[in-house]
Amino acid sequence: MTFAPVLHAEWIKIRTLRSLVAGLLAVLLATAAFSALAGLDDSGGQDFDPLFSVFFGVSFGQIAAITFGAQAVAAEFRGGALRVSLAAVPRRGRWFAAKVVAIGVPALAVGLVTGLVSLLVGKAVLGTRAGGLTWGEGVRGAVGCGLYLALMALFAAGLTAVLRSAVATLGILVPFLLIVSFVIGGMSGGAADFLPDRAGQVVLHETWDGALGPWTGLMVTAAWTAAALAAGAWSVRRRDA
Amino acid sequence: MTSIDVQNLTKEYGGRRAVDDLTFSVLPGRVTGFLGPNGAGKSTTMRLVLGLDRPTSGTATVGGRPYASHDEPLRQVGALLDAGAAHGSRTARDHLRALAASNRICERRVDAVLEESGLASVARRRVKTYSLGMRQRLGIAAALLGDPPVVLLDEPSNGLDPEGIIWIREVLRRLAREGRTVLVSSHLMNETASFADHLVVLGRGRLLADTPLREFIHARVRPRVRVRTTDGAALGALLARHGHEAVEDADGRWTVPHARVEDIGLLASGAGLPILELAAEEGTLEQAYLDLTAAEAEFTAVPSPTRPQEARS
Numbered sequence: 001m002t003f004a005p006v007l008h009a010e011w012i013k014i015r016t017l018r019s020l021v022a023g024l025l026a027v028l029l030a031t032a033a034f035s036a037l038a039g040l041d042d043s044g045g046q047d048f049d050p051l052f053s054v055f056f057g058v059s060f061g062q063i064a065a066i067t068f069g070a071q072a073v074a075a076e077f078r079g080g081a082l083r084v085s086l087a088a089v090p091r092r093g094r095w096f097a098a099k100v101v102a103i104g105v106p107a108l109a110v111g112l113v114t115g116l117v118s119l120l121v122g123k124a125v126l127g128t129r130a131g132g133l134t135w136g137e138g139v140r141g142a143v144g145c146g147l148y149l150a151l152m153a154l155f156a157a158g159l160t161a162v163l164r165s166a167v168a169t170l171g172i173l174v175p176f177l178l179i180v181s182f183v184i185g186g187m188s189g190g191a192a193d194f195l196p197d198r199a200g201q202v203v204l205h206e207t208w209d210g211a212l213g214p215w216t217g218l219m220v221t222a223a224w225t226a227a228a229l230a231a232g233a234w235s236v237r238r239r240d241a
Numbered sequence: 242m243t244s245i246d247v248q249n250l251t252k253e254y255g256g257r258r259a260v261d262d263l264t265f266s267v268l269p270g271r272v273t274g275f276l277g278p279n280g281a282g283k284s285t286t287m288r289l290v291l292g293l294d295r296p297t298s299g300t301a302t303v304g305g306r307p308y309a310s311h312d313e314p315l316r317q318v319g320a321l322l323d324a325g326a327a328h329g330s331r332t333a334r335d336h337l338r339a340l341a342a343s344n345r346i347c348e349r350r351v352d353a354v355l356e357e358s359g360l361a362s363v364a365r366r367r368v369k370t371y372s373l374g375m376r377q378r379l380g381i382a383a384a385l386l387g388d389p390p391v392v393l394l395d396e397p398s399n400g401l402d403p404e405g406i407i408w409i410r411e412v413l414r415r416l417a418r419e420g421r422t423v424l425v426s427s428h429l430m431n432e433t434a435s436f437a438d439h440l441v442v443l444g445r446g447r448l449l450a451d452t453p454l455r456e457f458i459h460a461r462v463r464p465r466v467r468v469r470t471t472d473g474a475a476l477g478a479l480l481a482r483h484g485h486e487a488v489e490d491a492d493g494r495w496t497v498p499h500a501r502v503e504d505i506g507l508l509a510s511g512a513g514l515p516i517l518e519l520a521a522e523e524g525t526l527e528q529a530y531l532d533l534t535a536a537e538a539e540f541t542a543v544p545s546p547t548r549p550q551e552a553r554s
Contacts, residue, residue: 009339019330
């Protein structure tokens with residue numbers, strides 16, 4: 001059994017669930033809309049970062065991204081669906097790898113489009129206030145936005161394979177992203193910089209002062225994601241279906 | 242030959258043995274009914290055969306190989322485990338298309354099994370709009386997708402309407418006629434008796450019986466004769482004289498255990514008693530099954546004191 005048919009099957013499963021397609025669309029809409037809203041607020045003080053203003057909506061778009069990743073995996077843990085899947089593809093490692101690719105590739109594609117749209121919309125809304133922003137920084141932010149959203153979707157996917165429930169995954173990640181990270185957000189530096197969302201979002205800033213730069217930050221997020229996926233793969237392979 | 246072979250199979254959950262040193266084979270060309278009370282280990286055994294659960298010890302093979310070692314296993318084994326396995330927001334057709342794609346089964350088979358299971362007209366509707374019977378049909382369609390020589394169905398008649406029950410019975414008979422290996426678990430005795438040629442009976446995870454259906458019934462339930470004449474008292478006396486322990490019911494009908502219609506009919510006509518009714522009462526699977534499992538039922542508090550068990554474990 002080769003990889004391509006398994007991947008084909010997993011891709012069919014993703015695109016035939018309306019909620020998953022809607023989730024991907026929500027990544028784009030939420031990110032672009034909240035970025036535009038953030039740009040309208042011109043009360044920015046000393047620490048105004050035009051690049052982060054352009055990508056401010058990622059804080060909301062990532063909720064849609066993790067929902068997509070969690071739901072895509074959680075669909076297998078309802079009503080014995082996993083048994084049907086693993087009876088068709090008993091090589092569990094291969095099956096999970098196909099699932100991860102079928103989640104990651106569309107998440108990355110939508111993430112990159114989201115980055116580009118947010119960049120264009122955000123720059124248009126900011127107008128002259130985006131003056132200092134170079135195209136190089138803008139492209140770095142857009143590509144970083146795509147990578148970050150895909151990594152967060154996969155982080156949620158791996159966690160869901162361990163917890164076997166989207167509710168459990170979202171119950172952990174959403175409060176974490178919305179509350180914990182905002183609360184710790186004020187305290188820059190230290191271990192908080194290495195949290196998956198804060199590390200990965202450095203790439204969305206024009207300037208940074210922590211230990212991590214744009215790409216090293218994304219690599220830290222990628223390490224979190226890799227750990228979650230490895231735990232998920234281990235769980236799928238070891239546990240009874 | 243594609244048989245299912247279970248060898249010393251044991252599965253423990255925590256400290257509890259769901260399947261306990263089970264050994265049996267399911268052979269092609271006949272329908273094997275898989276019986277046992279709730280919690281006897283039928284579903285667990287099926288999951289172990291499909292490589293979904295890991296056995297604590299022992300082996301289960303299909304066609305001589307572990308299930309997981311088959312390339313494109315849906316072409317070897319078709320299984321129905323849970324009717325609720327198809328995602329409610331997907332259409333039946335998309336559910337089957339994804340399954341077919343994973344084993345490189347062409348889309349024509351998807352439409353063929355949808356047609357065969359009577360779902361063609363609703364194939365593009367989302368599964369959550371389906372009744373339990375329709376979901377069950379979809380699960381059976383999925384099991385037949387790869388045209389497999391081995392078919393495992395867990396409670397396929399669950400939720401089916403009378404028409405569906407007749408349909409599944411005919412499907413099972415046909416699969417066996419085509420020389421396939423068919424294992425069907427059920428808790429419906431009359432249903433099982435209508436399609437099974439052979440029985441594998443479990444109780445508390447252990448094998449209680451592995452015999453042809455007819456033998457299973459005849460070994461446990463003695464045939465009886467029901468007889469009614471114009472003169473009940475005379476008949477009673479006649480039967481008693483010939484050593485039959487017959488009992489009379491309120492309608493004047495006598496039931497004679499351990500007897501054949503030939504004997505009782507000749508006896509009555511010899512005595513000049515006009516016979517109004519004479520019928521053989523064959524033992525049913527239900528009677529035989531209850532006899533076997535009376536003391537084995539996991540949730541029976543007190544073992545039945547009536548008869549010693551004929552269990553072969």
